[in-house]
Amino acid sequence: xxxxxxxxxxxxxxxxxxxxxxxxxxxxxxxxxxxxxxxxxxxxxxxxxxxxxxxxxxxxxxxxxxxxxxxxxxxxxxxxxxxxxxxxxxxxxxxxxxxxxxxxxxxxxxxxxxxxxxxxxxxxxxxxxxxxxxxxxxxxxxxxxxxxxxxxxxxxxxxxxxxxxxxxxxxxxxxxxxxxxxxxxxxxxxxxxxxxxxxxxxxxxxxxxxxxxxxxxxxxxxxxxxxxxxxxxxxxxxxxxxxxxxxxxxxxxxxxxxxxxxxxxxxxxxxxxxxxxxxxxxxxxxxxxxxxxxxxxxxxxx
Amino acid sequence: xxxxxxxxxxxxxxxxxxxxxxxxxxxxxxxxxxxxxxxxxxxxxxxxxxxxxxxxxxxxxxxxxxxxxxxxxxxxxxxxxxxxxxxxxxxxxxxxxxxxxxxxxxxxxxxxxxxxx
Numbered sequence: 001x002x003x004x005x006x007x008x009x010x011x012x013x014x015x016x017x018x019x020x021x022x023x024x025x026x027x028x029x030x031x032x033x034x035x036x037x038x039x040x041x042x043x044x045x046x047x048x049x050x051x052x053x054x055x056x057x058x059x060x061x062x063x064x065x066x067x068x069x070x071x072x073x074x075x076x077x078x079x080x081x082x083x084x085x086x087x088x089x090x091x092x093x094x095x096x097x098x099x100x101x102x103x104x105x106x107x108x109x110x111x112x113x114x115x116x117x118x119x120x121x122x123x124x125x126x127x128x129x130x131x132x133x134x135x136x137x138x139x140x141x142x143x144x145x146x147x148x149x150x151x152x153x154x155x156x157x158x159x160x161x162x163x164x165x166x167x168x169x170x171x172x173x174x175x176x177x178x179x180x181x182x183x184x185x186x187x188x189x190x191x192x193x194x195x196x197x198x199x200x201x202x203x204x205x206x207x208x209x210x211x212x213x214x215x216x217x218x219x220x221x222x223x224x225x226x227x228x229x230x231x232x233x234x235x236x237x238x239x240x241x242x243x244x245x246x247x248x249x250x251x252x253x254x255x256x257x258x259x260x261x262x263x264x265x266x267x268x269x270x271x272x273x274x275x276x277x278x279x280x281x282x283x284x285x286x287x288x289x290x291x292x293x294x295x296x297x298x299x300x301x302x
Numbered sequence: 303x304x305x306x307x308x309x310x311x312x313x314x315x316x317x318x319x320x321x322x323x324x325x326x327x328x329x330x331x332x333x334x335x336x337x338x339x340x341x342x343x344x345x346x347x348x349x350x351x352x353x354x355x356x357x358x359x360x361x362x363x364x365x366x367x368x369x370x371x372x373x374x375x376x377x378x379x380x381x382x383x384x385x386x387x388x389x390x391x392x393x394x395x396x397x398x399x400x401x402x403x404x405x406x407x408x409x410x411x412x413x414x415x416x417x418x419x
Contacts, residue, residue: 021354027374028333028350042349049351053358064362 006030009043012050014057060292070296071228075132076215077289078235081282082129083211085242087204088278089122092249095272099256099263107259114252118245125241132234139221151220155213162209166202173199232293239286246283249276318348318356323365323380323388330369330379333357360384 006029010022025046032042055061059073096115103111143152173195177185180192187193223231253272256263325331325339333353341347348356357378360366365384369377380388 017358021358023374024333024371024376025350025354028337028353031334032337032350042351045349046351049349049355052355062359064359 006033009046009050012047012054014054017053017057060289067296068223068225068228071232071293072218072223074289074291074293074296075228075231075235076218077292078238078286079129079132079214079218080211081242081285081289082125082238083207085125085245085279085282085286087207088275088282089245090203091275092272092279095269095275096252099260102263103256103260107255111252111255111259114248114255117248118252121241121244121248125238125245128234128237128241132231132238135227135230135234136218136221136223139223139227140217143217143221148220152213152217155209155216159206159209159213162202162206166199166206169195169199169202232290235286235293236290239283239290242279242283242286246276246279249279316344316346318352319360319365320388320391321346321348322353322356322360323384323391326366326378326380327385327388330377332372332375332377334375336378 006026009029010018010026013022029042029046052061056064059065059069060077065073099111099115100108173192176192176195180189184192253276321340321344322336324343325336328339331339333350337348337350337353357366361368361378365381365387366378367381369379
């Protein structure tokens with residue numbers, strides 16, 4: 001008896017796994033269903049196992065993947081975490097505008113120091129990511145020259161077209177903003193607000209598209225052990241920068257809240273809470289990725 | 303704990319890989335038969351995802367192997383290496399059981415622990 005409604009459970013698993021074990025698992029789930037045993041618990045069990053299998057297949061979990069695959073997976077996790085961190089950082093930067101004006105001068109020293117720390121760590125992290133990209137420039141060129149362009153063309157085209165769209169929306173919103181008053185730009189004009197939200201979504205899609213392109217490309221590059229070691233060092237630096245920024249943001253937030261109760265407005269500042277939580281999660285993933293790369297046997301950073 | 307015992311779920315008695323190897327030691331079985339057998343002898347009902355996660359790992363390590371597919375169901379059997387691994391894991395568990403039994407009976411422990419040094 002086939003139960004088409006259960007087929008979606010296979011979506012939790014990576015494609016190669018589905019091709020090998022998918023029908024067997026479905027047959028088992030259907031046999032369980034006949035005895036009335038399939039419920040939420042089974043769904044959760046299959047979902048957990050599928051995600052675990054995905055992490056194994058991507059090299060992020062288990063000892064089965066080769067050391068180089070583990071290093072690569074760890075580095076890519078750090079890169080993705082950095083992208084998520086950048087999104088949260090941009091949102092935080094937007095939310096923190098004019099905090100100096102609203103904070104009394106005598107109470108400004110601590111939040112200013114924390115804010116400067118965030119900027120410094122952001123610069124260090126960005127420089128590390130940029131250096132990491134430069135390090136793979138030669139292997140990337142080698143990949144393209146050896147006919148690998150066809151493999152990476154699609155994600156690159158997607159990222160480039162998303163970037164083009166974001167730039168176009170940015171220019172349009174900027175031109176529009178020049179014809180609006182400050183009150184209209186800050187919530188007075190609903191249409192402008194919607195356009196700004198659209199710009200934010202485009203920006204998010206652009207970052208996600210470039211991260212996806214970077215992951216696709218990085219999986220196809222042939223990287224010498226020395227480059228992998230250097231990339232691991234850089235990943236550790238990026239993870240440290242994220243931890244420092246998260247800690248400094250928390251200090252900044254607490255100091256501003258203590259000095260200027262009106263800055264966050266009435267009630268809980270959900271936007272800032274969400275952004276800070278995103279930063280915490282991203283920093284955690286960055287550290288996990290670094291540890292995965294560092295702990296891979298034979299690819300120590302020493 | 304030996305490396306071979308660690309290969310099979312670290313020698314934990316409720317580890318899915320150990321339960322599957324134990325079940326297959328009595329003969330080849332497909333997924334559903336494995337679930338029923340494990341429930342019968344161990345009182346543990348594994349979820350389908352947990353079972354196939356363990357089957358994947360065991361097959362990758364060469365401890366079990368698939369037989370010809372029967373419709374969509376595929377039976378598995380234990381390999382020689384799998385039998386050896388299971389024996390090591392059971393020996394490891396047996397040492398713990400013997401030690402615990404000896405201590406419960408008030409007999410002197412056979413090994414020196416950190417606390418008694």
